[in-house]
Amino acid sequence: MRVMIELASQFGNGPVLVNEIExxxxxxxKYIHVIVSALKSAGLVRSVRGPNGGYQLTRSxxxxxxxxxxxxxxxxxxxADCVLDASxxxxxxxxxxxxxxCQIASVVDVALSALTLEQIVKxxxxxxxxxxxxxx
Numbered sequence: 001m002r003v004m005i006e007l008a009s010q011f012g013n014g015p016v017l018v019n020e021i022e023x024x025x026x027x028x029x030k031y032i033h034v035i036v037s038a039l040k041s042a043g044l045v046r047s048v049r050g051p052n053g054g055y056q057l058t059r060s061x062x063x064x065x066x067x068x069x070x071x072x073x074x075x076x077x078x079x080a081d082c083v084l085d086a087s088x089x090x091x092x093x094x095x096x097x098x099x100x101x102c103q104i105a106s107v108v109d110v111a112l113s114a115l116t117l118e119q120i121v122k123x124x125x126x127x128x129x130x131x132x133x134x135x136x
Contacts, residue, residue: 001069003021004069004117008117015048015056016055018032021055044057061121062117066116066120067112077105077109078105079105080097082101083102
């Protein structure tokens with residue numbers, strides 16, 4: 001998510017270099033490339049080659065949700081296999097635990113779908129301002 005926050009915060013300013021992301025987010029360059037590979041496969045990020053190359057979002061941060069990012073990186077958000085595939089457990093039809101897991105999965109998906117990268121960047125900016133406020 002932090003890679004996407006960095007790309008979203010610089011959206012419209014051209015590609016972002018890996019070493020910039022590395023410095024600002026404290027993530028190794030190797031790991032950034034692994035993450036970006038999954039994000040590229042999901043159509044959320046593109047790479048730009050050349051001396052001014054780097055990575056950038058494929059669309060506006062207001063049109064990318066936290067659900068899009070988590071799905072690209074983690075796959076399904078379900079906390080248990082039976083949520084996605086009731087046939088994975090013979091007790092699925094009569095299991096109160098499965099009902100709880102299904103409810104949790106639904107709430108998580110709704111919350112992640114309602115939150116855009118633009119909103120997350122605004123939250124991050126507010127936190128950064130709080131950190132940079134000096135009091136005497």
